Amino acid sequence: MIWDEYNQPGDEAIVSFDLEKEEFGTLSPPEGCFDPNGAWSLVELGGRLCLVDNMARPLTMDIWVLKDFENQRWVREYSINMNAYTNNVLKFVVPLDYRDGKVLMDAKQESLDYYDVKKKQIRRMDHLIAGEDLASALH
Known part of the structure; x- marks a missing residue:
C-alpha cells in the first residue's frame, strides 16, 4: 500500500479509498473552500460526491459537486439561501438526498426539509406520516 505524499502541515485533503485497487489516495477540496473555522461535510447526492460548506458565506449553504475525479474538478452546483434557519442551526443542516x-x-435532526432547485425555496415536510414513501412526499 502506497500513501500519497500529503503530510505537510496546513495541507487539506480528502482521503479516498479505491475498492478495486484497495489503495488509499487523496483528493483536493474545492479551491479556497477550506477555512479553519468552517463547517463541512461530505455527502453523496444523486450518485455524486459532494462537499457541503455551511460557513463560507453568511446564511448560505454551498454544495460543491465533484464532476471529474481524475482531474479533481469541483463545481459549486448549488448556493442555497438559508434565511429560514438561524446561524446556530445552519451548521447542523445536512443534505441527505437529491431527487426530482x-x-x-x-x-x-428535528425536521426534514427540502430545497426546490427551480423555485429556490426551502419547504418543511410537515405532511410526512409514519410509513409514507419519502419519494412520494417530495412531489
Missing part, C-alpha cells in the same frame, strides 16, 4: 429537482435536508 429537490435536495432533501436534515435540519438539526
